[in-house]
């Protein structure tokens with residue numbers, strides 16, 4: 001018992017105590033630092049304060065009991081390991097205090113470096129940095145004072161909310177006084193002066209002196225990191241990335257190592273494969289004589305990592321060895337941050353690296369080839385959202401367009417839009433429905449809103465690992481970074497490139513794959529992945545690693561999935577496309593569009609019919625047209641099931657709007673024209689007007705009220721099936737009745753339909769199933785009864801969500817969902833992703849009770865959720881037979897159905 005208590009209250013872990021699987025508790029950074037430590041890699045010693053401690057702090061605003069003592073104990077061990085004391089005036093140990101949540105949130109939370117420096121220890125640091133070599137003491141002094149001013153700046157901004165630009169202005173003043181633009185020209189004396197200026201700024205804003213006590217600095221920095229979890233930009237990022245709000249961040253306290261101790265020092269970031277294309281071979285950026293934050297912020301231009309081989313071969317070789325080891329160990333692309341302090345390599349971070357959608361597929365395929373993972377694992381490593389992204393079109397560049405600049409293809413895709421220079425303007429124009437490209441020298445975390453609003457992001461500075469690049473890749477947004485031919489002038493809202501000036505509102509196009517920038521709007525072409533799905537690229541022969549990887553992984557998904565995937569299609573062309581995309585049937589053929597266009601007039605005649613004869617004449621005219629519709633679809637889907645839904649929306653949707661008609665009639669009457677026809681129409685529209693049409697005369701209710709309407713449709717379906725079957729193809733119609741809430745409704749429609757079917761089908765061999773949508777909550781709750789009269793159920797989760805929540809599906813998303821999302825009432829619209837607990841429960845009950853009543857009952861879903869990755873996993877779990885979605889989402893659903901099978905049913909050895 002006592003032992004359990006200690007375990008429960010353990011808030012601090014030395015790196016040697018953790019491992020990579022403890023991300024929830026130690027955050028990604030802490031868990032991986034622990035893993036690297038245990039692999040024997042050169043990690044500076046340190047410890048991690050758990051997310052539990054953060055969560056406790058965020059609830060009470062106080063550090064939890066015991067935390068301070070545990071920090072003291074771990075700090076003592078750290079001091080012992082380093083042979084130095086925190087902030088010792090003679091030879092100070094300095095530490096960095098870094099956030100690190102379970103999921104990476106690049107640049108969103110806080111870091112404070114050089115904790116432990118004060119007026120005395122800065123001198124000690126200078127002495128230690130210069131060592132015995134008197135010649136470098138000027139450099140050592142400079143380094144020590146530069147470190148101190150960075151501490152005051154970061155601490156002031158992060159811990160005490162001193163406006164960052166005040167420090168920036170003071171730095172600019174110092175450079176101006178020196179007549180330079182470069183920080184590196186400031187010498188030790190200049191920096192000492194800057195420290196004084198920074199301290200004054202600190203005092204002005206906080207009313208207190210900059211804290212000199214090292215432990216106080218440490219404790220305040222830890223608090224600030226805890227609090228940064230709830231900073232506005234972090235909250236926004238989490239919402240965007242769907243990261244839960246209650247995870248908290250861990251805090252890593254790590255002995256400082258310095259990449260800014262001279263030309264034999266430096267810092268860099270690297271990937272074990274190219275995170276944009278997935279191509280094998282290391283990729284990275286290096287910056288000599290700099291601290292890590294300089295690289296990530298993209299402030300100075302880096303050199304390719306390969307340059308390090310020339311600068312410091314020993315460290316380079318060691319780094320390559322470590323990267324190969326990490327990849328083998330994690331069995332995945334890793335990204336790393338490292339620092340070289342006077343020729344000694346230190347690993348500051350690793351993690352399984354973010355990558356583009358294309359790279360995710362390519363790398364998964366490569367890792368299978370290399371024997372590091374099996375195909376189940378490969379399937380697990382990609383997802384439907386990535387596949388959807390690969391199906392976006394790309395620029396068609398076979399005509400006049402010439403790039404005006406070339407930067408780094410930081411996040412792929414093709415984007416065109418109006419140029420904007422500020423986050424606020426991006427948000428404004430996007431709200432007006434414009435496509436915008438956010439153009440900046442470099443982005444920083446405060447640009448997040450603008451990045452979300454923009455179609456694409458273009459920066460003139462920074463590499464593939466700059467803030468813009470990392471965040472854009474995470475969002476799946478097109479981004480070109482480091483296009484340094486572009487001179488961006490934010491205050492004047494323009495940029496100049498090759499002598500041309502582009503002002504706010506001009507259109508540019510950026511290609512996030514090649515890094516090219518074009519003026520004007522470039523036309524686009526379909527993706528290779530779509531071409532592959534359409535059958536025009538042969539995966540066995542094409543020399544395209546992406547297409548080959550997609551083919552391989554999709555084939556495995558198809559082999560593994562339990563869910564069939566059908567499509568929602570109501571034209572022959574859609575049906576044909578969906579079939580090429582792998583659809584195994586039609587799960588929803590909506591018949592209402594077949595009543596529009598030049599058939600409106602027949603519908604009007606049906607509605608205005610004064611007696612049976614007139615109505616029957618209208619229906620008789622519609623019958624052959626409907627039959628032809630169905631014949632086309634059955635032919636396209638030869639051999640596959642086709643679920644045709646009888647007409648669903650209220651009939652008045654086919655008539656002119658009431659107000660417009662009333663005005664027309666009044667005007668015509670005024671002119672003394674003959675308006676008998678229009679008056680009859682107006683009377684009908686008035687008669688049929690409903691306050692809540694979605695809850696009114698629609699679906700099965702319409703079929704029961706308008707004699708002959710459903711009968712005509714049933715006859716058209718049966719006759720089309722017979723014709724197609726007699727011509728040698730196989731038609732497998734399934735007639736679906738919409739909006740059923742009670743078994744009696746279905747029984748009535750079914751009795752009439754069966755008579756017609758028996759008469760039409762005769763001995764043709766055609767089999768017609770009759771089933772129902774489950775889209776009214778009452779139907780879900782009486783599914784056992786309804787199943788007695790239904791051969792299949794198809795969940796209409798659009799209406800089920802509408803009626804389950806009481807949300808008008810046409811209104812609420814625009815009206816107030818933003819507030820619900822903000823309040824966290826749900827993390828995503830329930831119209832987009834199934835609400836598992838509520839609407840999902842209705843689906844589960846209906847599936848169970850329906851199957852209990854009729855074990856062979858076929859179950860599917862045809863609401864929008866059928867193509868949503870998360871929801872596909874839910875439908876797999878519930879045990880449906882198929883999902884049905886729009887043609888473009890069919891590949892996504894196939895992939896996710898395969899992933900769901902691997903995840904819930906476990907691996908097999910296929």
Ligand code: PEP
Nearest residue numbers: 775796797798799862863
């Ligand atoms: C549904 O309600 O989920 C459905 C598929 O039908 P519709 O969207 O046509 O109402």
Ligand code: MG
Nearest residue numbers: 775796798799
């Ligand atoms: Mg519906």
